[in-house]
Amino acid sequence: MARILTGIQSSGRPHLGNILGAIKPAIDLSLLPGNDSFLFIADLHSLTSLRDGNTRRDYVRAIASTWLAFGLDTSRTTFWRQSRVPEHTELAWYLNCFTPVPMLENATSFKDKSEKLTAEAGSNAASAINAGLFTYPVLQAADILLYDAEVIPVGKDQRQHIEMTRDIAGALNRSVGADILVLPEARIDERLMVIPGIDGKKMSKSYNNYIDIFLPENELYKVIKKIKSDSTALEDPKNPDTDITFQLYSLLASDEQIREMRGLYEAGGFGYGSAKKAFYELIVQKYATERERFTFYMTNNDELERELRTGEEKARAVASQTIARVREKLGFN
Structure with a gap:
């Protein structure tokens, strides 16, 4: 093909x-x-x-x-x-x-990265952009x-x-x-x-909002607990479609799991902490084999x-x- x-x-x-x-x-x-x-x-x-x-x-x-x-x-x-x-x-x-040099000068990624580097460099702006980036x-x-x-x-x-x-x-x-x-x-x-990353923006290393599924379980859970959520009270119903944890959960879960989780959100009495715990458990269960293989190659x-x-x-x-x-x-x- x-x-x-x-x-x-x-x-x-x-x-x-x-x-x-x-x-x-x-x-x-x-x-x-x-x-x-x-x-x-x-x-x-x-x-x-x-x-x-x-x-x-x-x-x-x-x-x-x-x-x-x-x-x-x-x-x-x-x-x-x-x-x-x-x-x-x-x-x-x-x-x-x-x-041609103008082609490289007009590259969107170069302009975006160079502007960011120049802004971060302050007085050292002249040396912030290397030829490799260009x-x-x-x-x-x-x-x-x-x-x-x-x-x-x-x-x-x-x-x-x-x-x-x-x-x-x-x-x-x-x-x-x-x-x-x-x-x-x-x-x-x-x-x-x-x-989405844990803050709702696109998941990216640049934003430091990413989830590394290969972290040790306790470290992974700490990251999951940092997922941004609103202030809706525990006893109140919640809108799953606006919640980052639910969005991430839905990317990995089966249709049946998604329906069950949506029901818990909409019924009330179900907190975001419980949703994050369910998402953490889903990652560990769904990627158990991949986590094991990753550890094998990293240690061999x-x-x-x-x-x-x-x-x-x-x-x-x-x-x-x-x-x-x-x-x-x-x-x-």
Whole structure:
């Protein structure tokens, strides 16, 4: 059917929003007959904001362990660390030389992040924005084009990056007079869930409002108890549709469980504390196997490395073919 590529940054441990919005859908897509899935950990991208090497290694291990815990079949997919395939950075340099500066200046993500960094830096604003952040879309384009990816599942906020990838690839193709790079198509799932965080905003590491389902049970419960709720008295009926705990519970629960929980809310005499406890218990029960697998991979680094290195060999086999085509046309062979 298609060659599909998905990447996830190593800027933190995966949270419930990442799992429901990206990881699970990507794994489901990889299992469809005929799909050829390439799934990678974008650890090079994280260097624009994360400088500590030990922290990055921990995050990479946690991300890899999460994919494997949720059933990623590495015999059917190519799964690797971006930094272990040097062709990513080689192609990024070639693409840089075909990328107009105004295109990068107009990137919405760059403008948003640079404005935020400048505001936070105050008197050090001039040095707050690094060149890696500016050329981020070019490395992202290299990630995609290196594997002849045809379909890129993304959220609406990433549509521009795919358009930029197509523009950059098209410029190089026209320059060499041959279609040596495949122009990818964005797949925007309009039904993609926006997962609320514990404060009601979109769940994000940036907002520090996320739920890490792999935390030890007592730590996980502490996070769940911080979910924002209103001041409706215990004995009064409550509106489940405006409550964050109910919204999160509904994402994981069965239809029957949702009906029962809605009835408890609307009947009164049921407090938000009880709802949070039920949500916590649901996470622990629903993801018992995944939590066990995650712990296995996090504590068995040799097994985790074996899975990643196998994928990195497969990734390099494909990447080297693309680089060979580009080098030949650009006169580097």
